[in-house]
Each structure stands twice: as C-alpha cells, then as structure tokens.
Amino acid sequence: MRIADEGEPDETPVRTCAHPGCAAAGEYRAPRSRAELHLFHWFCLDHVRAYNTAWNFYAGMSVAEVEREIRNDTVWQRPTWPMGARAGMRYAPRFRDYGMFGFDEDETPRARRDTASRRPLSQQEHALAIFNLAPPLTLGGLKARYKELVKLHHPDVHGGDKAAEERLKIINLAYATLKASYFP
Numbered sequence: 758m759r760i761a762d763e764g765e766p767d768e769t770p771v772r773t774c775a776h777p778g779c780a781a782a783g784e785y786r787a788p789r790s791r792a793e794l795h796l797f798h799w800f801c802l803d804h805v806r807a808y809n810t811a812w813n814f815y816a817g818m819s820v821a822e823v824e825r826e827i828r829n830d831t832v833w834q835r836p837t838w839p840m841g842a843r844a845g846m847r848y849a850p851r852f853r854d855y856g857m858f859g860f861d862e863d864e865t866p867r868a869r870r871d872t873a874s875r876r877p878l879s880q881q882e883h884a885l886a887i888f889n890l891a892p893p894l895t896l897g898g899l900k901a902r903y904k905e906l907v908k909l910h911h912p913d914v915h916g917g918d919k920a921a922e923e924r925l926k927i928i929n930l931a932y933a934t935l936k937a938s939y940f941p
Contacts, residue, residue, distance in 0.1 A: 776804040787812070881938045884931035894939050903932045 772783035775798040783799030787808045790796075800808055815823045878886065885891065888902050906928045908914070915921040 772799045774801040774804055775799055776801070776808075779804060791816075880934050884934040884938075887927060887931040888935065890935075892939075894935065896936075896940050899932070899935055899939070903928070 773779070774781045774783040779801060781801035781803075783801060785800050785802060785805035786797035787800060787805050788794045788796070789798055791814055798808070815826070818826070888899070888906065890899070890902060907925065910921055910924045910928060912918055912922040912925060
C-alpha cells in the first residue's frame with residue numbers, strides 16, 4: 758500500500774452516511790435485517806445510534822417464535838436431547854468402587870437408586886399429588902378438580918364421617934396451597 762505524499766489527495770474511498778439527506782462519512786455499520794446479518798448499512802455516529810436504538814431484532818415474530826429463538830440461543834444453536842434420553846446401562850460408565858463410595862461390587866445402579874433416601878415433597882408437590890395434577894395448571898382446571906374432590910369426600914355424603922372430614926380439610930389446604938402458589 759502506497760502512502761500519499763503531502764501534495765497528493767488521499768485515494769481511499771469514503772462512504773457517505775446511508776441516512777437520507779446526511780452527507781457525513783458513514784464509518785459505522787449496522788445490520789440491514791435479521792435475515793441478512795452479514796449485509797450492512799453504513800452510518801455516521803449520530804445516525805447509527807438512532808438506528809440501533811430503534812432496531813428490534815425480534816420485530817415481526819410471535820411470542821412463541823421469540824421464545825423458541827431464545828431457547829435455541831441458550832445452547833448455541835446446537836441440537837439437544839432430554840436428560841437421560843440416551844442414558845442407560847449400555848452408556849453407564851464402568852468403574853470399580855474399591856469401597857470408596859460404600860457400594861458393593863455386585864450392587865446394580867437400580868438397587869442403589871431404589872434404596873437411596875428420597876427428598877421429602879414440598880408443599881406444592883404434595884398438593885399436586887393430592888389433586889393428582891401436574892403443571893402447568895389453569896385456574897379453571899384446578900377449580901374443577903377441587904369441586905370433584907369436595908363432592909367425593911364431603912362429610913355430608915358420608916353421613917358425617919370424621920375421616921371424610923379430615924380428608925376434606927387436607928383437600929382444602931392443598932387447594933389453598935396450589936391457588937397461592939400458581940395464581941397469586
């Protein structure tokens with residue numbers, strides 16, 4: 758590359774700002790669209806700031822499309838599988854314990870899992886188990902299931918039975934817990 762002498766004009770081409778009516782040098786690039794991120798507009802500093810402030814990458818996308826795009830970006834656009842989908846005895850690592858972790862040599866992973874202590878259920882998980890529901894919940898679905906259980910376990914239906922009264926108290930507590938947890 759040749760350096761221009763003092764008397765010679767500089768031959769480097771100068772881009773002009775792409776904003777209509779602006780004659781300033783376009784030194785700053787901004788993407789043209791979401792679909793063409795490798796193509797750019799060239800703006801002066803003031804106009805690139807205005808363009809970037811107004812530009813919305815997700816414009817024209819539905820909420821579901823935006824959510825899918827964000828979830829896809831969290832794994833760097835790579836395919837993923839649910840945890841444990843490819844796990845199994847074929848893929849389980851084979852190693853000897855040598856007594857370090859307290860497992861017997863002949864003990865299988867399933868036996869370890871079955872005998873392992875399980876954590877206690879939270880209030881929400883216990884309430885979901887009582888109602889035999891799984892998230893996501895709707896308020897209408899929760900109310901409908903509550904009405905079914907009340908009709909089934911109400912003490913008046915069972916002739917004033919104390920056990921039915923206790924079951925109804927548990928159902929009422931579970932309903933209050935789920936309603937407060939999912940529909941504040």
